[in-house]
Amino acid sequence: MFKNRKIKSARTILIIGGGPTGVELAGEIAVDFPDKKVILVHKGSRLLEFIGAKAGHKALKWLKSKNVVVKLDQRVNLNGFTDGQKIYRTSIGETIEADCHFLCMGKPLSTAWLKETVLENDLDSQGRIKVDEKLRVNGRGNIFAIGDITNIPVRVINNSFSFSQLYSFIQKSISY
Structure with missing residues (x-):
């Protein structure tokens, strides 16, 4: 308002x-x-x-x-x-x-809390979570990260997978 x-x-x-x-x-x-x-x-x-x-x-x-x-x-x-x-x-x-x-400038990442979790060694020097092209946290088959907290540029994701393919992959990976 x-x-x-x-x-x-x-x-x-x-x-x-x-x-x-x-x-x-x-x-x-x-x-x-x-x-x-x-x-x-x-x-x-x-x-x-x-x-x-x-x-x-x-x-x-x-x-x-x-x-x-x-x-x-x-x-x-x-x-x-x-x-x-x-x-x-x-x-x-x-x-x-x-x-x-x-x-309308970027805000600092809110990943500091991850340093006290199982993901503490999965952060790069800028505090971003290291992921592969399928957005899996490196070395972890069923933990995913998405958004600006990841170390992967958006253009890499766009070239590797369509978002529907990515969604399908993630859904299959976490299904019991």
Whole structure:
């Protein structure tokens, strides 16, 4: 409710982060509020970096068709930022004026608790669970992990199995 009021009262909206959440939010605002100026700033060289180049290019083209301003290879400096401030500065010194902003950047992994379980040796140096192409925890035939806590890029899964094949495999593996 608060965020909807925030969007409705704004003329210009800044979205920080070009992953799935940032791209979706930018698209929804652009469609639902076509009179609003939407600016999306992303630190990477393309949107949706972990999903694949084709998806990133399609998202960029679609967002631009909806008049979303996309700024790649830039970060927004939020150090010392206070509520009500409307001037934002990017890592290349560019100034952006916006009535509000949304942080759509990745959150830290929540896998620290796994260090005290049977899976303690199955984490890589970044805290991700090591899995094979079928999402089985390495060396464990019937323990699966899915999502951003795994060390496998999404594009590897997409190339190896369709999700229906993967679901079927997992279902058969855990059936009694």
